[in-house]
Amino acid sequence: MTLMGRLFLLTLFLTGSVAMAAPRTNVLLIVVDDLNTHLGCYGNPTVQSPNLDRLAARGVRFDRAYCQYALCNPSRVSLLSGRRPEAGGVYDLKVKPREAFPAAVLLPQVFHQNGFFCAGAGKVHHARSHQDALSWDVYSDGDGEDDGENAALKDRYKGGNGTPKPWVLDSDGSRTRDGLNVRTIARHIGECADRGTPFFLAAGLHKPHLPWTAPRRFYDLYPASSIPAFEEPAMEKVPPIALQTELSGFAAPDSRASAVSGYYACISFTDENVGLLLEVLDQRNLWATTLVVLVSDNGFHLGDHQGLWSKLTTFENGTRVPLLMAGAGIPKGRVVRQPVELLDVYPTIVELAGLPVPEGLEGKSLVPAILGREENREARAFSMIYHYNPAADADVLGRSVRTEGFRYTEWSDTSRELYVATEGEYSNRAGEPSVSGLEEEGARHLRAHIQPKPGNPNRPRALERGGRPGKE
Helix, strand or coil: CCHHHHHHHHHHHHHHHHHHHCCCCEEEEEEECCCCCCCHHHCCCCCCCHHHHHHHHHCEEEEEEECCECCHHHHHHHHHHCCCHHHHCCCCCCCCHHHHCCCCCCHHHHHHHCCCEEEEEECCCCCHHHCCCCCCCEEECCCCCCHHHHHHHHHHHCCCCCCCCEEEECCCCCCCHHHHHHHHHHHHHHHHHHHCCCEEEEEEECCCCCCEEEEHHHHCCCCHHHCCCCCCCCCECCCHHHCCCCCCCCCCCCCHHHHHHHHHHHHHHHHHHHHHHHHHHHHHCCHHHEEEEEEECCCCEEEHHHHEEECCCCCHHHHEEEEEEEECCCCCCEEEEEEEEHHHHHHHHHHHCCCCCCCCCCCCCCHHHHCCCCCCCCCCEEEEEEEEECCCCEEEEEEEEECCCEEEEEECCCCEEEEEHHHCCCECCCCCHHHHHHHHHHHHHHHHCCCCCCCCCCCCCCCCCCCCCCCC
16 A cells, blocks of 8 residues: 555544544523513513523524414424424323324434433423433423422412412522422533533423412512513404413402512522523533523513413414523524524524434524524514313414514404514504505415314313313
8 A cells, every 4th residue: 555545544544533532512401481581681671680691692592483382382392393283283281292293203312312311300391291201311300399389389270270479489499390400400411521421401490480489589689669660552453362361361460560570580580590500511611512502482471462461372472482592503692583483493403413303393493594694584483372262162273473574363263463573563454455465475374384283272271161271
């Protein structure tokens, strides 16, 4: 063999050895329950969210991210399977991912198949019974050990009602469900770092979902007198069927300011728990090899639209969620303004980790937008929901599309909504000749979209006698 040939083989050997020794991209997925965009990094001047703001500054913030169904379980099944709720008929709190999509490769399963240690703790799936044996080495979502939190949960689900109200904890919060779960994930991070094991870890934070339990120090940040006065324009031609949430039928809070202070206290409590995970990455010097993704399952109404609370709407406040990505392969300080779907999270994570993307996913990778190569000004985000008409004992389907410039929604009772993005979602412009082109465009998008598979819709438990739905 010639000298040049030997040098070529030596080069192949050395470069191959370097490639084999290169660290694999870890993933830390943080799924937050019922978190809307009332955060500092999204422009809210009242909420104190320093760790979430730091995460946003360190990476990419998606300004217009939308869930596909504004309810815990359908949204989470969609996120983890990469399929739309309407593709599997997932519209309530009971259907498990593997029941809806038996042959699907779930997001953590991709990493499990490629030799990563996969562990989840907390509310990643909607319920602990929904965990998937093919996806996880370890999965836990046990009861907390905080007496105050447990009392609040008992009040809400065993004899109480759905009226939003604050619950102040006298503890430091470390023995709540979230406190225990983030410490479990932090321990897994440390153990994987010690072993040199690549990991996919998912932390599911229960707050700020009701009941609003948070330590007193967080409530002290938000006395009711500090909550800005709430003013909104009058609603015009908004169809009654649109004005429903999972809490419809329950009494409104005695004080909107006190209720909002409870929600904000839980956001800051969540922010502290996220900070515990980010601190471990700091201490272990793992940012260069770890992709961190934080997302909420749905938005949350705070008394807007004449008193809507919670989720289960097609409005911006019900469907828009925070989505942050930072760490390995992510540029710092970028904001992506195109509409994106939570469906897009799955293929994006897998591509950034350098793994093969499974077939059948309905979302699109956001890597081009993350890297600044392109933003799709024609991007669209689709959401759907079922509302309930008690008088007719009928479920009414709502299908919505959000573009950069407008939101268009069709209901199966023939109601229509069109909101121009710059005007908010209070004046329904459907039927007006001046915006007929937008209405036609929205209708065209929905006609071309997937039709919902039959399924069992979740209904607001206060509106249906017998209380068919379970826990929210």
